[in-house]
Amino acid sequence: MRKTIFAAVVAATTTAATLLLPVGAQAATTATVVSPKRPLNVRAGAAVWTRPLRTLPNGTAVSVECQVKGQLIDQGPVRVTDQWDRLTDGSFVSDAWVRHGQPFPPCTDAQTVAAPAPAAAPAAAATTAGTVASGAVALKTRSGPARAAVLYAGLANGTPLNIVCQLPGEQIAGTMRVTDRWDRLDTGAYVSDAYVNRAAAPPSCDSLAAPAPAAAAPAPAAEAGQSRWVSPLPGFSARPGFRTPTNPNHVGVDIMSFVGTPIHAASAGTVVEVVCNIEAGHSCDQAGSAAIGGCGWYVKIQHAGGVSTLYCHMVRRGVVQAGQKVAAGQVIGYVGSSGNSSAPHLHFEVHVSTPPTSPGNAVDPLPFMRAHSAAIG
Ligand SMILES: [Zn+2]
Structure with missing residues (x-):
């Protein structure tokens, strides 16, 4: 029920001359x-x-x-x-x-903005210390690396921060620097690095296998009711992909993101499965591929009203346990590319008249989430 996330890439049709230019380390x-x-x-x-x-x-x-x-x-x-x-x-x-007439090589130097997802690496326990440098206004903490992401709370100027890692996001001009880097804190929330005073540069989130466990998840919003719905990946958008003519068995949508981006429970409910689903002989703890079957590390949540949601391809086992109650917006795991996946993304499914879930009771998540005031992107 999962699929490769990319449509076939259209082959470039023109020929292009190759020039070897004396610029930079790589030929242009x-x-x-x-x-x-x-x-x-x-x-x-x-x-x-x-x-x-x-x-x-x-x-x-x-x-x-x-x-x-x-x-x-x-x-x-x-x-x-x-x-x-x-x-x-x-x-x-x-x-x-x-x-262009030929593929371009991957960028291999330090200027790479978003490096390809590496194979799983050991999680780093250390954090980088910093302090909020936002002057008279509070620094906003958010669910993702952009101002469009869900607002969690404000941190006063001078508040100490424990930074887990950095990832690229929206460009912000702040008091310390102009940057597109956002810092993921040990709480799971993000702040723009433009307002962070720090001595050392935090590591890239792409270089970490997974961030801190469930205890570090940000406190869900107080208004978490049984009926509130939120995007599972705030700030990121999905393209339509539910039961397309070319892939009628794809019963979810794919939301492109970066390795390590927090995945949020779309609504309150009970976790019913935290599972590695992958073809025999492969591991969910490393990036998968289009050639491997299965949805990798996934979490399934049972909501009120016979609705279930499913979150696939996590970078590592979800940070919740089967039987655990979760609130809308609670972090349940982190984006990866495990299983049948060729790039980091969240495969998100919504099922109705559950349990059990089946391909037959899957519904298109995009109109469903729009109808619940939680449009994805
Ligand atoms: Zn998918």
């Missing part, structure tokens, strides 16, 4: 911007919430150094992809809008 390859309706945005990072730097008209030749994994873009004319092309000046364009 020429490519062509395909953006007939409006100029293409060139950005500071590999996501649309990063700072726009300039625009390029349709047909512009660009020199691409390498590619990084970033936000999935499904609106481009060339392909559906989460790959972003780094130009020779360090800026980025989505590869969904770029035609």
Whole structure:
């Protein structure tokens, strides 16, 4: 019931000359911007919430150094992809809008914005110390690395912080720096690194297998009622993908994200399964692939009214236990790519008239969540 998250990538059709340029450590390859309706945005990072730097008209030749994994873009004319092309000046364009005759190499140097998910690494116990430097206003803690994510609470200026790791998100100009980095705290919440005074740089969240366990999950909002629904990955969006003509057995939607992003219970309920579901001979504790069956580490929650939700491909066993009651918005696990998955994302299912869940009682999560005032993205 799971599937590979990417549609077949459309092969580039034009040939492009290869130029070896004396810029940077990696050779650049020429490519062509395909953006007939409006100029293409060139950005500071590999996501649309990063700072726009300039625009390029349709047909512009660009020199691409390498590619990084970033936000999935499904609106481009060339392909559906989460790959972003780094130009020779360090800026980025989505590869969904770029035609080229040969694949670009992955970026391998320190300027990589969102490194490809590594194989599972040991969890780091240490945290990086910092303090809030937000002046007269409180620093907002959120459920994800963007201001669009759910607001948890404010931290007063001078509050000590224990930073687990950093990941790329929305660009923020703060008191300490202008940055797209967000710090994940040991509470599970995020703050913009623009307002954090710290001596050392925290590690990348991509380099950690999983963050702190359940005890560190942020306190769910006080108004958590039986009927409140929230997006399982606030700040990230899903593209339609439920029972498509090309994949009629895909009974959920895929929400692209980054390894380690907290996954939230979509509503209050009882955890009924915390399971590794994978083809024999493989491990859920490492990134899977399109060739491996199963939904990897998943959590299933039974809600009131005979509704169940399922959350697949977690980076590690969920941080809740079967039988445990959870509130809407409570962190239940972290995004990964375990099982039948070719890039970090959450496969999210909603079932009605449960238990039990079955492919037959799955409903499209996008209209369901919209109807419950919790649209995904
Ligand atoms: Zn899926």
